[in-house]
């Protein structure tokens with residue numbers, strides 16, 4: 001079937017489903033609806049040129065026995081962790097795979113009242129506050145979560161996640177699975193792609209993550225202080241490098257175009273980002289006016305050498321050194337900081353294969369994936385290749401709306417097709433042969449329907465050199481008729497696909513609260529957590545119930561020192577005066593794993609938990625006289641309900 005003859009994609013014949021309740025009419029509707037917003041633009045021609053001659057979807061579903069194989073019985077542990085972004089929920093989630101069980105939600109950029117994130121002084125200090133003590137932002141949009149690497153695989157140290165809304169990067173400690181630092185990036189907007197490096201570009205001894213790279217999707221006036229507002233040609237976008245340990249911004253590189261996803265090489269030499277707006281357009285029709293955009297490669301060592309040599313500038317109030325990575329400033333490949341490889345058209349995801357050889361760029365508005373060879377990009381930087389486009393070694397047509405690619409470590413790629421609602425499995429070597437003219441090369445190996453409209457797709461350990469080719473997750477953007485209706489806001493669906501065989505097999509499905517974008521699937525032995533805290537890690541810790549007291553430090557500043565130990569709070573009652581600024585410091589002295597206590601104060605908008613051996617604090621104004629029962633919110637003991645203390649606020 002050749003789409004070239006078709007003007008209406010709604011007639012797109014969908015392969016027959018086996019054993020899955022697909023409502024094909026609704027899916028067709030979405031296919032066309034997704035395109036309506038893009039109508040009237042040359043793009044539909046590009047999309048329509050996709051050949052789907054290779055195969056129909058296998059969609060192998062199977063019997064109930066087949067699904068039983070992937071079940072995880074009560075009390076049994078999953079084989080994998082999945083660390084997922086939460087989208088505009090602003091958080092990060094942890095799931096177990098293959099079960100799909102939700103294990104944890106980690107508040108990051110959002111405010112969360114169970115943990116007390118955005119409520120305790122410690123979390124506010126991480127998020128950042130305004131002069132009045134309130135958090136600076138309580139919204140966030142997390143898209144991409146990636147872990148630190150040692151020797152090309154996860155080392156269980158940190159996770160990094162972006163906030164697209166306010167341009168912040170957050171770090172999560174993997175031992176506690178909590179956020180410990182947030183940094184706001186200067187002079188950027190729409191921070192989207194993020195990826196840690198995997199080793200140092202120069203020092204071979206540094207075989208672990210020391211930098212995190214951040215792409216900015218929106219171009220803005222620089223600085224964005226009211227100048228150049230009506231002249232988008234003067235807007236700019238910056239690629240940012242953050243120190244993984246200090247979380248300070250190391251440098252920025254000014255580019256042409258906007259940056260979408262980010263990937264890094266296994267040898268530490270290159271970072272890259274797909275760009276869908278090399279046109280520098282301010283409106284979408286301008287952003288789609290060019291047939292090709294680019295994947296821009298950053299030569300990390302050269303950028304850092306240029307900064308050392310003082311070839312940098314600063315923007316506005318920011319002290320961060322900025323280098324010029326635009327085409328006009330980088331004419332000679334031998335000294336160039338950047339390499340812009342042309343790829344069709346408004347590309348989205350870019351992913352590196354586990355052998356470190358190829359970058360797969362997804363066409364999004366082109367039915368193609370573009371394969372760029374790492375060694376050839378290095379060759380271009382050495383001045384040995386004339387045209388950046390010569391680094392492209394394959395460009396197979398794989399289907400409509402390709403977004404993201406995962407790898408199985410056996411030479412195959414799995415790309416999400418947003419418009420086709422499919423995952424396509426294709427072979428890298430065959431794609432390269434076909435690009436060289438081999439007509440017999442069978443590029444596309446299999447297709448499977450997913451429900452519906454997949455965004456990210458990723459494989460187990462697939463972003464490490466330990467890719468194991470067991471599972472693929474399709475994070476689908478629409479669930480429509482898949483689940484019991486729960487009102488207009490639908491949950492989303494993650495589908496688990498078994499990729500061990502030649503054909504993909506649907507293995508399971510679980511719901512997710514909107515809206516996960518990306519995730520990584522990490523083998524469980526690659527994750528090391530701690531089960532209780534260390535009392536000494538907290539300078540404020542109240543180490544003995546006998547230290548519980550109320551301390552007035554002159555004026556109206558009062559500190560209340562408290563401990564929790566099931567089933568008591570260190571003071572049965574404590575008294576403060578109306579108008580006092582009260583700080584409560586609470587240490588959980590229980591040492592038993594899983595014995596968390598909560599602490600809530602009615603009418604004072606206070607609620608948080610303290611885990612075993614952890615200390616937290618809150619500060620508030622005692623502006624309402626009366627009796628307030630502070631109580632434990634987290635079920636901890638047979639006398640949990642009795643676990644309370646009275647706060648007496650005198651008139």
Ligand code: K7E
Pocket residue numbers: 143144192261348349403404455456517518
């Ligand atoms: Cu494709 Cu932000 Cu990774 Cu969403 S992005 S899907």
Ligand code: CUA
Pocket residue numbers: 564566567596597598632633634635636637640641643
């Ligand atoms: Cu302590 Cu409930």
Ligand code: CA
Pocket residue numbers: 276277278279286287288289290292293345346
């Ligand atoms: Ca474009």
